[in-house]
Amino acid sequence: MITSNPLIIKDSTLEDLENNAWHEPTFTSNAVISCHNLRKIPLKNLTIDNLRLLITQKIGLPYIVSIAIDFLEDNPWCGELYRGDLLLAVLQVDKDFWRENQALYHRLSEIMCIIENDMELAEKQLLPNWKLLL
Numbered sequence: 001m002i003t004s005n006p007l008i009i010k011d012s013t014l015e016d017l018e019n020n021a022w023h024e025p026t027f028t029s030n031a032v033i034s035c036h037n038l039r040k041i042p043l044k045n046l047t048i049d050n051l052r053l054l055i056t057q058k059i060g061l062p063y064i065v066s067i068a069i070d071f072l073e074d075n076p077w078c079g080e081l082y083r084g085d086l087l088l089a090v091l092q093v094d095k096d097f098w099r100e101n102q103a104l105y106h107r108l109s110e111i112m113c114i115i116e117n118d119m120e121l122a123e124k125q126l127l128p129n130w131k132l133l134l
């Protein structure tokens with residue numbers, strides 16, 4: 001049975017939470033090997049780049065997206081591959097996932113509202129004033 005306690009979940013691995021240990025990979029690309037290894041790491045130890053990789057590979061989304069949103073709430077532009085890469089990965093998750101996970105969708109919507117407001121501020125006030133200095 002999957003627990004809803006976030007502390008227990010973050011101490012667990014995807015293998016524990018899904019009760020499914022994958023067999024050794026038969027295809028040996030870096031991404032495949034990394035994903036297999038990441039399933040054995042406690043969720044609390046996953047990096048932003050680990051989360052991005054798992055999300056883009058659609059692995060453990062019910063657990064991983066929640067943790068990714070925790071990072072995005074602190075810094076929507078966080079990323080290790082490039083600035084904003086985690087947000088882009090989260091935004092590319094299928095609509096069906098968001099329909100089934102409304103609480104996560106609401107959290108993502110709040111992040112996107114902040115970004116939209118920041119962009120409007122930059123476009124209407126910051127950039128015009130910057131151009132006056134040139």
